[in-house]
Amino acid sequence: ITWLKRGGSLSDNVSLLFNGSLLLQNVSLEHEGTYVCTATNALGKAVATSVLHLLEQRHLDSKSVFPKDRKKHMLQVSNAGTDSSDPTGEPLPPEPFWxxxxxxxxxxxxxxxxxxxxxxxxxxxxxxxxxxxxxxxxxxxxxxxxxxxxRDCPSRWFTSPWSECSVSCGEGFHSRQVTCKRTKANGTLQLMSPGACVPKERPPGRRPCSGHPCGQW
Known part of the structure; x- marks a missing residue:
């Protein structure tokens, strides 16, 4: 019985047990992946795969992703994903798996x-x-x-909608607020000083507008 890791190599803290199982100790994210087991004898060959997928959060006081009492994980061959050969050596149709x-x-x-x-x-x-x-x-x-x-986003410029034209006739302007803010890791917006944003990227806060011609008295 031999084991290999698809797309990589087995780490040093991996050992093969007497029953053919693969024992992984001090499991960390680098152990995630698909492991392939090949068993051969006089009657033929069988190949099986096992997928190691880590779901638990990393502990701050450890480089592993499991608490101290859960640092071992054993991979065992199952029927899913086998590719066998009959005694004549002719391969049987492979069985797909998820x-x-x-x-x-x-x-x-x-x-x-x-x-x-x-x-x-x-x-x-x-x-x-x-x-x-x-x-x-x-x-x-x-x-x-x-x-x-x-994580917190870099500071950037935010703008409010444009106002109505400042005059009802003649030449005037639209205005809007331009503020420097950043989106924090918790999703809230934090108001920052203008110096925290890139000055040359600041959008304009005013643009010209004109109403109808003013009447003559």
Whole structure:
């Protein structure tokens, strides 16, 4: 029995148990991914995959994502995602299975609304994506969801709507308020001093307008 990690290598704190299971200790985000197990004997070969997906938040006092009493995770082979050969060596049709794909890019660069999604996809044991219809008989996992880029945004200029023309006849102007603010990580707007924003990007606060010609007396 051999194990490998798709798209990477096994870390040093991984060991193979006597029953063929893979034991991961001090699990961290770098262990996330798809692990492939290959078992061979005189009758043929079987390949199975297991997906390690971490959902718990990182603890501030540790580089791992689990509390101290939950730093071990064991991967075991299941029937899902196997690719077997019969005694003659002819490969059997591979069975597709659900696997969570890569994380999408964060939907925002700052503020409080950024999120990224990990969508399930139907794949074969070699990672090839196939039609979801081939996996419809299997329970479909929920998509992964993570908040991201939750931090204060840089300060920028905000404007109010333009006012009515300042005169009813002749030449006048529209005006509006121009303020420097930033969106905080909790979603609120914080008023900043004008120097916190880029001066050359400041939008105008006034523009000309004209009413109908004034009457002559």
């Amino acid at each position: 696997e969570l794909g890569n994380w999408t890019h964060c939907s925002a660069t700052c503020g409080h609304s950024g999120a990224r999604v990990q969508r399930p996809r139907c794949v074969l044991a070699d990672g090839q994506e196939v039609s979801e219809a081939l996996c419809q008989h299997l329970p479909k996992p929920l998509a992964g969801f993570q908040p991201c880029n939750i």
